[in-house]
Amino acid sequence: GRLAGLSTLVTGGGSGLGRAIADRFVAEGATVTVLERSAAKIESLVSAHGDRVRGVRGDVTSAADNAEAVSTAVSAFGGLDTFVGNAGLWDFGRELRAMSPQELERGFDELFGVNVKGYVLGARAAAEAVAERRGSMIFTLSNAAFHPRGGGVLYTASKHAAAGLISQLAYELAPHVRVNGVAPGGMATDLRGPGSMALDGTAITDVLPDADSLGRYSALDFSPRAEDYVDSYVLLAARGESRTVTGAVFDISSVGTPRRPDLPV
Template sequence: MAGERGRLDGLSVLVTGGGSGLGRAVVDRFVAEGATATVLERSAEKLESLRAAHGDRVRGVRGDVTSGADNAAAVEAAVAAFGGLDTFVGNAGLWDFGRPALDMSLAELADGYDELFGVNVKGYLLGARAAAPALTERRGSMIFTLSNAALYPRGGGVLYTASKHAGVGLVSQLAYELAPYVRVNAVAPGGMATDLRGPRAMALGDTSISDMLPVEDQLRQYSALDLAARAEDYVGPYVLLAARGESATMTGAVLDASAVGTPRRPDFAP
């Protein structure tokens, strides 16, 4: 209806890795809910796709989340374009395709660790540090994309699982350090077929989850709700955590959106 306000009306958000997959779904939903979005993304092609879809509601910054300067540039772009920053979404990530520790050589394990932790942990921390002053001015929030692997085994291999557990620690400590001015929370989605890739050090830089997963069979197998989830199915909790009036008392929380930890009775039929 004309004149209807969105749940995020007037908010300025910054999303890392917002050019595809879950990040793109978050950007699309946030803009639909009335927000403006700045996106830090390595791919110029993906940034152009965002501009074509959303026009002046989105600003793109081409850069790497492992660079402090690029994170700072993204924050500066958000403030310059939209007058400030209300929510930082740390979302860019790498997956290890479930690679067990004993299936990797020592050299591959060391190099894979550096690359994957550089994006999944260092990237989050640098983004948080860059965004914190602007968020403090607006009493804003941070939202990090974790995973069911932050809570349960089998959501990835040893590197990915360890990186997502480190993300839980980031949420807990940053919520403590930044209170009462900035709320810090996370969403832990389950599996989905996206363009999420792996470390080049593990020869996985050109492989996406979509290339590897038999989507309907494997995703439904691990879902208590018999659901082959899409990225769009996971964005509701992000809206909740960004909306001031809906999550004003929440900080240090990790919302499990995966439907993985709840067992399903195999013989149940309504």
């Protein structure tokens, strides 16, 4: 496999895109440690992959939980080559004026806590181990890191913040660690929102008319599944396949290019 012998850590690796990354990384020969808050999702991952994976139940907003995930990867698999920051929350496109000031106060802290602080704390916990292996970090962004209407104000701002984090970390951690981002577009997953906005009981799949409906945002007239986005993660994690790439974001969302007007809606 293209990732043979690599030890990797994926946050939010229990479902959706993170799970697709974990499955593909194992198939490519890597070992995968997952930091995930859902015990049931960890159980499912471990029953699929056995001793190729480790699950750490914890919260990405906690420095201690991030440190535990890194030390689990290092002790189980001898080091850490790749850190994938991926766990995230969505705001379901909630517009500024649709939220009370109090809801904004709490929602901001919760959503930025996961999408931005979670990435910063993960990078902090992983930096030394990844540098030792001359490895790399990959962060999940979104079409919302570039364009409006991939979310509301909180989500869009959080993904722009994460893009800035990638740029700064690529500078600070050079020359030993490459730091890049991948920006997927919509997909039907278990992606949820902040509890403080009463959005923790709803998943993005609940608000999509059907899994094919995402195709209408894409220039390619195609409704991707999580698995369709993982090739870029393999490319960025593989030894020698992206040696010149740092501080880059692969926009693989296909929503920035306008749709041809003659395509069906």
